[in-house]
Amino acid sequence: MLAATFAFWWMTLEVQHWFHARVELFQSSTDAEWYAYSVVWLVFAAALLGTGLWRGSKWLRRAGLLGIALVIAKVFLSDMAELEGVLRALSFLGLGAALVGLGYAYRRLRPALGSPSQNIAA
Numbered sequence: 001m002l003a004a005t006f007a008f009w010w011m012t013l014e015v016q017h018w019f020h021a022r023v024e025l026f027q028s029s030t031d032a033e034w035y036a037y038s039v040v041w042l043v044f045a046a047a048l049l050g051t052g053l054w055r056g057s058k059w060l061r062r063a064g065l066l067g068i069a070l071v072i073a074k075v076f077l078s079d080m081a082e083l084e085g086v087l088r089a090l091s092f093l094g095l096g097a098a099l100v101g102l103g104y105a106y107r108r109l110r111p112a113l114g115s116p117s118q119n120i121a122a
Contacts, residue, residue: 004048004063011040031082038079042071053109061110068102 016023019033029037049064051057072095080091 001059001063008041008044011044012037015040035079038071038075041067041074045071049106053106065106072099 013023015033015036016027016029018036019030020027045064045067047064048060048067052060052062052064075095080088080095083091
Protein backbone atom coordinates (compact mmCIF):
# COMPACT_ATOMS: atom_id res chain seq x y z
CA MET A 1 0.00 0.00 0.00
CA LEU A 2 2.86 2.34 0.84
CA ALA A 3 4.62 1.51 -2.45
CA ALA A 4 1.45 2.32 -4.44
CA THR A 5 1.10 5.63 -2.59
CA PHE A 6 4.71 6.57 -3.32
CA ALA A 7 4.31 5.55 -6.98
CA PHE A 8 1.22 7.76 -7.24
CA TRP A 9 3.04 10.76 -5.77
CA TRP A 10 6.09 10.14 -7.97
CA MET A 11 3.93 10.14 -11.12
CA THR A 12 2.11 13.29 -10.00
CA LEU A 13 5.39 15.10 -9.40
CA GLU A 14 6.72 13.88 -12.77
CA VAL A 15 3.72 15.40 -14.54
CA GLN A 16 4.37 18.67 -12.72
CA HIS A 17 8.03 18.48 -13.73
CA TRP A 18 7.03 18.02 -17.41
CA PHE A 19 5.13 21.32 -17.33
CA HIS A 20 7.34 23.39 -14.99
CA ALA A 21 11.08 23.73 -14.58
CA ARG A 22 10.78 23.57 -10.80
CA VAL A 23 8.57 21.25 -8.78
CA GLU A 24 6.66 23.08 -6.04
CA LEU A 25 3.82 21.76 -3.92
CA PHE A 26 1.35 24.62 -4.34
CA GLN A 27 2.16 25.84 -7.83
CA SER A 28 -0.58 26.92 -10.22
CA SER A 29 -1.26 24.57 -13.12
CA THR A 30 -2.35 25.00 -16.71
CA ASP A 31 -5.37 23.29 -18.29
CA ALA A 32 -3.11 20.89 -20.20
CA GLU A 33 -1.32 19.95 -16.99
CA TRP A 34 -4.63 19.40 -15.19
CA TYR A 35 -5.83 17.07 -17.99
CA ALA A 36 -2.45 15.28 -17.99
CA TYR A 37 -2.94 14.46 -14.30
CA SER A 38 -6.23 12.76 -15.19
CA VAL A 39 -4.62 10.70 -17.95
CA VAL A 40 -1.61 9.62 -15.86
CA TRP A 41 -3.74 8.77 -12.84
CA LEU A 42 -6.15 6.77 -15.01
CA VAL A 43 -3.29 4.79 -16.56
CA PHE A 44 -1.89 4.10 -13.07
CA ALA A 45 -5.29 2.96 -11.75
CA ALA A 46 -5.85 0.77 -14.81
CA ALA A 47 -2.39 -0.78 -14.28
CA LEU A 48 -3.30 -1.52 -10.66
CA LEU A 49 -6.58 -3.08 -11.75
CA GLY A 50 -4.93 -5.13 -14.49
CA THR A 51 -2.19 -6.33 -12.17
CA GLY A 52 -4.79 -7.24 -9.56
CA LEU A 53 -6.77 -9.27 -12.09
CA TRP A 54 -3.64 -10.95 -13.46
CA ARG A 55 -2.18 -11.83 -10.04
CA GLY A 56 -5.51 -12.57 -8.38
CA SER A 57 -4.96 -9.89 -5.75
CA LYS A 58 -8.17 -8.55 -4.25
CA TRP A 59 -6.30 -5.59 -2.72
CA LEU A 60 -4.79 -4.44 -6.03
CA ARG A 61 -8.13 -4.88 -7.81
CA ARG A 62 -9.93 -2.75 -5.26
CA ALA A 63 -7.16 -0.13 -5.24
CA GLY A 64 -7.41 0.08 -9.04
CA LEU A 65 -11.18 0.41 -8.93
CA LEU A 66 -10.93 3.10 -6.25
CA GLY A 67 -8.35 4.97 -8.33
CA ILE A 68 -10.57 4.80 -11.41
CA ALA A 69 -13.52 6.06 -9.37
CA LEU A 70 -11.48 9.00 -8.08
CA VAL A 71 -10.29 9.89 -11.59
CA ILE A 72 -13.86 9.72 -12.87
CA ALA A 73 -14.97 12.04 -10.06
CA LYS A 74 -12.14 14.47 -10.90
CA VAL A 75 -12.98 14.43 -14.60
CA PHE A 76 -16.70 14.82 -13.95
CA LEU A 77 -16.44 17.56 -11.32
CA SER A 78 -13.38 19.49 -12.43
CA ASP A 79 -12.25 18.82 -15.99
CA MET A 80 -15.71 19.00 -17.58
CA ALA A 81 -16.75 22.07 -15.58
CA GLU A 82 -15.07 24.43 -18.04
CA LEU A 83 -16.33 22.74 -21.21
CA GLU A 84 -19.44 24.05 -22.95
CA GLY A 85 -21.81 23.01 -25.69
CA VAL A 86 -20.90 20.15 -28.01
CA LEU A 87 -17.56 19.44 -26.30
CA ARG A 88 -19.32 18.92 -22.96
CA ALA A 89 -21.91 16.61 -24.52
CA LEU A 90 -19.23 14.59 -26.33
CA SER A 91 -17.20 14.37 -23.12
CA PHE A 92 -20.19 13.00 -21.20
CA LEU A 93 -20.86 10.47 -23.96
CA GLY A 94 -17.19 9.43 -23.99
CA LEU A 95 -17.11 9.10 -20.20
CA GLY A 96 -20.30 7.03 -20.26
CA ALA A 97 -18.95 4.75 -22.99
CA ALA A 98 -15.70 4.31 -21.06
CA LEU A 99 -17.61 3.39 -17.90
CA VAL A 100 -19.76 0.85 -19.74
CA GLY A 101 -16.67 -0.65 -21.39
CA LEU A 102 -14.82 -0.78 -18.09
CA GLY A 103 -17.76 -2.48 -16.37
CA TYR A 104 -18.03 -5.04 -19.16
CA ALA A 105 -14.29 -5.77 -19.18
CA TYR A 106 -14.14 -6.06 -15.40
CA ARG A 107 -17.11 -8.40 -15.32
CA ARG A 108 -15.56 -10.63 -18.00
CA LEU A 109 -12.03 -10.66 -16.55
CA ARG A 110 -12.82 -10.82 -12.84
CA PRO A 111 -12.09 -14.18 -11.28
CA ALA A 112 -15.12 -16.17 -10.15
CA LEU A 113 -16.04 -15.46 -6.55
CA GLY A 114 -17.65 -18.82 -5.89
CA SER A 115 -20.94 -20.45 -6.71
CA PRO A 116 -23.57 -18.48 -8.69
CA SER A 117 -25.78 -18.13 -5.60
CA GLN A 118 -22.94 -16.37 -3.79
CA ASN A 119 -22.36 -14.01 -6.73
CA ILE A 120 -25.97 -12.80 -6.59
CA ALA A 121 -25.66 -11.84 -2.93
CA ALA A 122 -22.34 -10.02 -3.53
